[in-house]
Amino acid sequence: MLSSAVSQLVAAYASVKPITYLGVLGLALAFGCAVVAALHGMTIAPEGDLTKAISFDAAVGIYLLTIALFVPLAGFTPAGRRKWLGWTTGVIIYAFGVETIQILRGLDPRFSRVAGPADQLAGILFFVAALGVIVLFAILAMKLLRRKAEGAEGLLLLGIRYAAAATAIAFAAGLWMSAMQGRKFGAQGNILPLHALGFHALQATPLVAWLLGRSGLASEVARKWIHIAGVAWIAACIMVAGQTAIGRPVTEPSPAIVLAAAALLVWTVTFLRAARACGAGNPARSRLSAGI
Template identity: 40%
Template sequence: MNFIFENNRNAAKELNGRLFAGERLLIMTGLLGFALAAITALYIGLNGAAVLPEGNLESAFSFNAALGVFILSIAAILPLSVCDSRKRALFRWVFMIGGLYSYAVETIQHFRGINPRYTKVGTIADSIFGYLFGLESLVIIVFTVLLAIPFFRKDRPVARPLLVLGIRYAFVSTMVAFAGGLWMIAGMSRYTGDAGNLIVLHGLGFHALQTLPLLGWLLERASSDGKIARRWIHAGSLAWTISILLIFIQTALGQTMFELTALPALTGVMLLVWLAFAALSVRRLLKSTGGAPLFNLLKDRGLSR
């Protein structure tokens, strides 16, 4: 009995150390977003993006692709959360059901010519779907915050400390992105001031879930010195986080990020700093592996590495 129990515990530990392990449903949900984006792009190419009276298929395309990336990112990091099977299942189903509902409302309503959030010409049912869309967004925010908590707890063992360090920074950036999303919901628009566009803040903030864990993953695979690797992750992640905060300030001032003024220029510098550390991490990985095939470099073995 003890032998069986130990084997089961080791198997659970293994699943909690590999990216995407045990998250097939979330992976499929994320890939569905890319499939819907591809179908929408094909339709736009043949018929254009506008669907009267309110539909905009470009919005449906970008939303489905972005949500697909977000759900895949959650699928990747969920096994590292050290949550038990029940909590993991709860997170999995919340993100999966929320994603499916969001895909459906965003895509179907735009193809019908209805604004899925703030319709002025739709029926009462369309308005209800829009309100539920907003409620679903709040639920996703709450559960993302709940998912972040285990990564910051000090009383739990961390299987892959470099990767988890990047994930911690990514969640900080994600919270700023959520603030931008709530701002859009409250103002019923992505625009603010004379030229501010909250979608830039919202989108780039969420991309931290891919860019910042990447630093930890690369340096982990390169078997880098722990102190140096942590310094690089801190430096690159702080640069990214500062860029998000600068975008927040510029947007709050009602100004566009696409102008040659101080804040956008400094934002660009910070992003280049992150890119420099990412390039250095790739270089170190390639050097440490002696030019191993790309497939072997991309394969994530988790605790077995």
């Protein structure tokens, strides 16, 4: 089973090499910035913050390595895939370049208060690139959503649908941060946790679906688990969004945060049961089906 999974991953990544290489590049850039931070500190005068470069490069790298696995399922035509990969490659290279280089130069790549006209223009184009990422993801998501969640890939496609919905929340949070010119909102609100939580749905719900797809469980049972996992993750995003919208930190206890934690606990339970079912294989069908 493990060798088969590894072979599938290798084949998927090989079919979209530009995205795969860029994902690895993002992780490498994050590591390089972390080394610079360890040697010289997190701040580069006058306003460069290496924590932002590290988190951005790593997050985008993980994002790319995740959606690379979805592209083969989208049903692009050969020409459509080449165009999508080409635009994605160009936009991401620009985003990596501006984020990393500007911070290493001591500038805020988005909302600099000391940059000259050329750097200000680079920041505006950075925002345009971010919009490009949203549009390109929307194209990929629409291709995936048009496919019926049936057949051998049906469970995974169902999980991806929930992931796409949560990712839309993440992109909305990103636009929210752009409008606020930073991650802070209200007295103590921080939009970044919502941004991150939404994007991690790209790993969370498809992973549950993938495990269930390899478990031998009846399709209707597996689908129930995926629905539970997907709704739970989106509910957690909505609760965190509510907490942020009133200007309160996610570390502050409140009904919204309690509900968000409960929703993530529900997702954790579905993940553990899916992993158990996957490990048990076909014999788990009757035992776990009876437990639903």
